[in-house]
Amino acid sequence: xxxxxxxxxxxxxxxxxxxxxxxxxxxxxxxxxxxxxxxxxxxxxxxxxxxxxxxxxxxxxxxxxxxxxxxxxxxxxxxxxxxxxxxxxxxxxxxxxxxxxxxxxxxxxxxxxxxxxxxxxxxxxxxxxxxxxxxxxxxxxxxxxxxxxxxxxxxxxxxxxxxxxxxxxxxxxxxxxxxxxxxxxxxxxxxxxxxxxxxxxxxxxxxxxxxxxxxxxxxxxxxxxxxxxxxxxxxxxxxxxxxxxxxxxxxxxxxxxxxxxxxxxxxxxxxxxxxxxxxxxxxxxxxxxxxxxxxxxxxxxxxxxxxxxxxxxxxxxxxxxxxxxxxxxxxxxxxxxxxxxxxxxxxxxxxxxxxxxxxxxxxxxxxxxxxxxxxxxxxx
Amino acid sequence: xxxxxxxxxxxxxxxxxxxxxxxxxxxxxxxxxxxxxxxxxxxxxxxxxxxxxxxxxxxxxxxxxxxxxxxxxxxxxxxxxxxxxxxxxxxxxxxxxxxxxxxxxxxxxxxxxxxxxxxxxxxxxxxxxxxxxxxxxxxxxxxxxxxxxxxxxxxxxxxxxxxxxxxxxxxxxxxxxxxxxxxxxxxxxxxxxxxxxxxxxxxxxxxxxxxxxxxxxxxxxxxxxxxxxxxxxxxxxxxxxxxxxxxxxxxxxxxxxxxxxxxxxxxxxxxxxxxxxx
Ligand SMILES: Cc1ncc(C[n+]2csc(CCOP(=O)(O)OP(=O)(O)O)c2C)c(N)n1
Ligand code: SF4
Ligand SMILES: [Mg+2]
Numbered sequence: 001x002x003x004x005x006x007x008x009x010x011x012x013x014x015x016x017x018x019x020x021x022x023x024x025x026x027x028x029x030x031x032x033x034x035x036x037x038x039x040x041x042x043x044x045x046x047x048x049x050x051x052x053x054x055x056x057x058x059x060x061x062x063x064x065x066x067x068x069x070x071x072x073x074x075x076x077x078x079x080x081x082x083x084x085x086x087x088x089x090x091x092x093x094x095x096x097x098x099x100x101x102x103x104x105x106x107x108x109x110x111x112x113x114x115x116x117x118x119x120x121x122x123x124x125x126x127x128x129x130x131x132x133x134x135x136x137x138x139x140x141x142x143x144x145x146x147x148x149x150x151x152x153x154x155x156x157x158x159x160x161x162x163x164x165x166x167x168x169x170x171x172x173x174x175x176x177x178x179x180x181x182x183x184x185x186x187x188x189x190x191x192x193x194x195x196x197x198x199x200x201x202x203x204x205x206x207x208x209x210x211x212x213x214x215x216x217x218x219x220x221x222x223x224x225x226x227x228x229x230x231x232x233x234x235x236x237x238x239x240x241x242x243x244x245x246x247x248x249x250x251x252x253x254x255x256x257x258x259x260x261x262x263x264x265x266x267x268x269x270x271x272x273x274x275x276x277x278x279x280x281x282x283x284x285x286x287x288x289x290x291x292x293x294x295x296x297x298x299x300x301x302x303x304x305x306x307x308x309x310x311x312x313x314x315x316x317x318x319x320x321x322x323x324x325x326x327x328x329x330x331x332x333x334x335x336x337x338x339x340x341x342x343x344x345x346x347x348x349x350x351x352x353x354x355x356x357x358x359x360x361x362x363x364x365x366x367x368x369x370x371x372x373x374x375x376x377x378x379x380x
Numbered sequence: 381x382x383x384x385x386x387x388x389x390x391x392x393x394x395x396x397x398x399x400x401x402x403x404x405x406x407x408x409x410x411x412x413x414x415x416x417x418x419x420x421x422x423x424x425x426x427x428x429x430x431x432x433x434x435x436x437x438x439x440x441x442x443x444x445x446x447x448x449x450x451x452x453x454x455x456x457x458x459x460x461x462x463x464x465x466x467x468x469x470x471x472x473x474x475x476x477x478x479x480x481x482x483x484x485x486x487x488x489x490x491x492x493x494x495x496x497x498x499x500x501x502x503x504x505x506x507x508x509x510x511x512x513x514x515x516x517x518x519x520x521x522x523x524x525x526x527x528x529x530x531x532x533x534x535x536x537x538x539x540x541x542x543x544x545x546x547x548x549x550x551x552x553x554x555x556x557x558x559x560x561x562x563x564x565x566x567x568x569x570x571x572x573x574x575x576x577x578x579x580x581x582x583x584x585x586x587x588x589x590x591x592x593x594x595x596x597x598x599x600x601x602x603x604x605x606x607x608x609x610x611x612x613x614x615x616x617x618x619x620x621x622x623x624x625x626x627x628x629x630x631x632x633x634x635x636x637x638x639x640x641x642x643x644x645x646x647x648x649x650x651x652x653x654x655x656x657x658x
């Protein structure tokens with residue numbers, strides 16, 4: 001489909017998130033200021049009231065996500081944005097959104113940690129926190145942009161997934177991508193797919209709010225529309241009432257997982273860059289994928305068959321694509337700005353067929369193309 | 381069935397969610413009765429009411445009633461309620477919390493919801509203890525009392541939920557007890573009629589934990605204690621400080637008018653679209 005150009009914009013990653021959120025239909029934002037996510041709050045405080053939406057600065061990040069979940073239950077697409085320290089505070093209510101199946105989007109602009117860490121320096125060290133930060137067994141969807149354009153697209157995707165699967169979606173963006181400016185062309189509204197939650201069509205007396213369906217996603221009624229039902233963070237039965245009956249608990253937790261796992265193919269967003277005949281494959285995400293792209297191009301100039309698999313979906317882990325790369329390449333390099341969070345997953349699915357090498361940077365600076373080139377020369 | 385029971389049954393999810401979890405004699409049921417009667421008197425539609433709670437014995441209340449009900453995380457009920465109210469202002473949002481829920485873990489949310497003047501009613505059941513987890517001391521446990529985590533004595537000073545609400549900016553604050561059930565009901569009705577952040581503090585008893593550990597007797601004796609220690613605001617005005625020493629006031633503690641957050645934010649919406657400021 002040919003996209004009709006609407007406007008060319010020079011945007012920061014955070015600003016592209018704002019544009020994406022507004023296009024996706026986000027009309028409620030609650031947040032607490034924190035670098036490097038602050039621009040998202042500031043811009044939405046200007047833009048949301050213009051479209052009859054609501055911006056509110058809450059007293060902390062716990063409250064922010066609470067308000068976001070409340071607004072979503074009332075039927076309004078909602079989001080919040082934060083960085084590591086705030087993301088830690090959100091874990092409690094993140095679990096609530098998962099168990100109560102409330103759509104919402106959480107942006108975590110990653111900075112160096114632990115704790116207050118490196119407020120203005122980039123990192124990719126929240127990959128596992130995004131997966132397992134909240135307690136209890138649960139599925140999650142996590143997306144990661146590496147360009148400003150992807151900030152826009154993946155924010156829309158994040159809303160779409162959250163509405164379609166009734167699940168919180170996390171946009172993991174790093175400080176580099178959040179603050180970097182690039183020119184992007186935003187297509188006309190009609191060419192952008194927007195997904196809205198499925199609402200019940202049965203009469204209220206027939207509505208079973210947490211019923212299993214073939215898709216694993218029950219229709220969701222907004223508060224105040226005639227479907228009076230109970231929402232709780234306790235493990236509940238299909239009607240939403242607390243239960244500890246093993247058969248009901250088991251069926252519920254398994255459905256939560258199934259709604260993501262049986263739609264696995266729907267979540268595979270990535271890019272194959274010179275990967276088909278690659279002997280050296282780089283698996284990268286976020287700002288590091290930018291350096292990796294350059295390293296691949298330089299390798300190709302020199303006659304080295306290098307390629308890159310860029311992950312835009314971090315969770316559920318893109319194991320099908322990764323396994324293909326592992327079977328084919330002689331050497332696989334996983335550069336990332338942490339001590340090896342994604343490389344751990346790559347090694348887990350490897351089954352011994354490929355040699356895997358890592359590049360780990362944890363000093364608050366980015367991994368350069370030269371560094372990746374150097375590693376390729378070392379191991380290939 | 382007597383009329384009042386019939387009325388209450390009309391609002392309960394009696395075919396779905398009973399028996400309830402509360403101990404026989406607990407005051408939470410009395411508060412629930414008052415809440416239902418107050419809602420009924422005001423004539424609200426079930427569909428327009430959202431009843432939100434946190435975690436605790438009190439937090440279990442919404443599951444039993446036939447409204448839009450939301451049982452959130454411990455202490456965070458007001459944050460969820462803020463989102464609901466701002467996203468859909470036509471909904472009538474009522475939040476029920478325990479004392480620990482509202483002013484320990486949720487204390488920060490409580491003062492900020494009051495300060496912002498979010499248009500909702502917060503009903504707090506103050507039983508001076510963490511009931512659900514087995515009777516540990518809370519921020520409202522009086523100095524010198526025994527609880528599961530202060531078996532020697534509580535050496536912390538308690539604060540008054542209602543006074544906190546007044547200072548933080550609530551437009552209406554009333555205090556009642558489960559002994560004075562009719563007063564409680566009327567305070568709730570008044571709170572519902574207010575536009576802005578309204579609070580009803582309900583003094584109640586947890587005889588199975590707090591009462592037992594402090595040898596205060598059962599539910600009946602603890603309700604008699606409420607009767608003997610509560611003084612109406614009007615009567616208190618005639619009494620000396622000395623006479624009021626071991627008493628607490630019940631009735632309307634403050635009633636004032638301030639624009640609610642949603643009206644203030646509507647101004648922001650207009651200004652953001654270039655409408656001139658007056
Ligand atoms: C974050 C968190 N910490 C602790 C608990 C355990 N917990 C459950 S209820 C409760 C206290 C409830 O006391 P209160 O709010 O006074 O309500 P009551 O049971 O007395 O009505 C606690 C500490 C929890 N559920 N969540
Ligand atoms: S533990 Fe206390 S507060 Fe909880 S139901 Fe029993 S009497 Fe009521
Ligand atoms: Mg209590």
